[in-house]
């Protein structure tokens with residue numbers, strides 16, 4: 391392929407970056423990393439010719455699907471054409487099929503070829519069953535069976551659910567959320583079910599630091615969930631969860647998370663399971679002018695906040711390549727996690743040393759589930775109806791200032807009320823009422839007019855069922 395490519399390109403390759411020519415940036419992907427990069431370039435180095443290449447016209451925040459079986463929040467989508475339009479980028483519904491590095495071109499599924507001055511690859515990763523015999527929760531399509539399992543728990547048909555993290559899964563936050571929310575719903579509905587959490591980790595979510603691990607262990611204990619640490623599950627069959635050390639745990643249902651791999655992209659050096667190696671500026675090893683960000687990279691923590699941080703680094707490096715001033719950016723991960731519990735969410739932040747921070751007050755603003763510097767504010771703005779508000783980058787909050795805490799409290803309350811309103815406008819009165827419940831928890835009582843609306847929406851929600 392490379393020889394055909396060179397023959398073709400010696401004839402047709404455009405001269406990159408002639409005076410007056412736009413620096414052309416191709417971004418492959420339509421997930422967290424790709425959208426963060428589009429927004430970061432628009433905000434920080436505007437004027438580049440950015441084109442997003444993605445097979446689907448919408449983005450769905452997979453992180454939120456974890457709340458969906460509990461009716462907490464319906465998965466939300468945004469239009470990529472609208473985001474691109476606002477960011478001054480083009481959208482092309484296609485896929486990158488091959489990268490021809492020596493001539494700085496990509497071949498698309500449609501057969502078209504495109505030249506780039508800079509290419510950012512963010513194709514994410516494919517999900518696979520990691521624990522044979524267990525149910526695998528990977529987002530959207532799994533909401534239904536999980537909801538059905540909750541119904542069976544409510545009707546007493548499930549004796550013991552084990553949530554299990556096999557060795558192939560490093561980032562298990564969604565499974566902790568599912569376990570905690572299952573326990574809470576069972577308690578609220580007076581269903582009797584035993585719940586265990588079995589993990590290879592030496593402490594819950596150790597990637598978030600000791601403060602987070604301690605807090606999560608406390609939440610599990612309070613919820614009556616048995617925590618089994620440092621024991622890797624191996625398989626589930628005939629009502630028994632077998633651990634790698636040979637021990638057996640009796641269980642009626644076992645829920646796990648997927649392992650990941652990256653599909654081959656010819657022309658791109660890929661390592662084990664297809665993951666793509668980069669340097670600290672997120673430049674792909676062995677290729678010039680190509681960067682990679684997100685789940686597809688070598689970095690072992692597969693998390694949206696991390697994907698967005700990598701995208702910001704890549705966007706800044708691309709900006710420098712296009713001539714922008716500024717220091718060379720490097721990837722220095724800060725892990726931010728928002729844990730849904732069925733009660734107030736818990737926020738965690740870890741910067742690589744010390745114990746990290748755990749708090750029930752948001753540790754960043756806006757307190758999005760995926761803490762992207764530009765994507766979190768963009769989604770918060772879209773979903774709260776403030777489309778025309780200016781976009782400010784995500785801000786880390788410090789804990790302990792009373793004034794700031796009060797301001798935060800007001801903002802959080804406002805956000806919950808606005809989400810309630812949006813859900814009610816979409817006739818999702820069940821979700822609207824739940825948002826009012828969240829607002830009530832934040833504020834102890836609801837503002838009066840909202841109490842009235844809750845009565846009305848509860849009636850409408852009852853009529854819906």
Ligand SMILES: Cc1cc2nc3c(=O)[nH]c(=O)nc-3n(C[C@H](O)[C@H](O)[C@H](O)COP(=O)(O)OP(=O)(O)OC[C@H]3O[C@@H](n4cnc5c(N)ncnc54)[C@H](O)[C@@H]3O)c2cc1C
Nearest residue numbers: 419420421422423453485486513514684685692693694695
């Ligand atoms: C159930 C669940 C809950 C989660 N909860 C959280 C959470 O609370 N917080 C958090 O930070 N993270 C969470 N995550 C992880 C987070 O969703 C991922 O880390 C994040 O989506 C990775 O972003 P990405 O851009 O690398 O990949 P993705 O978001 O998977 O996007 C990849 C995109 O690339 C496109 N694509 C694929 N191949 C090509 C190609 N060849 N050319 C062009 N486009 C291509 C795909 O269509 C897709 O649009 C959760 C994940 C799951 C499954």
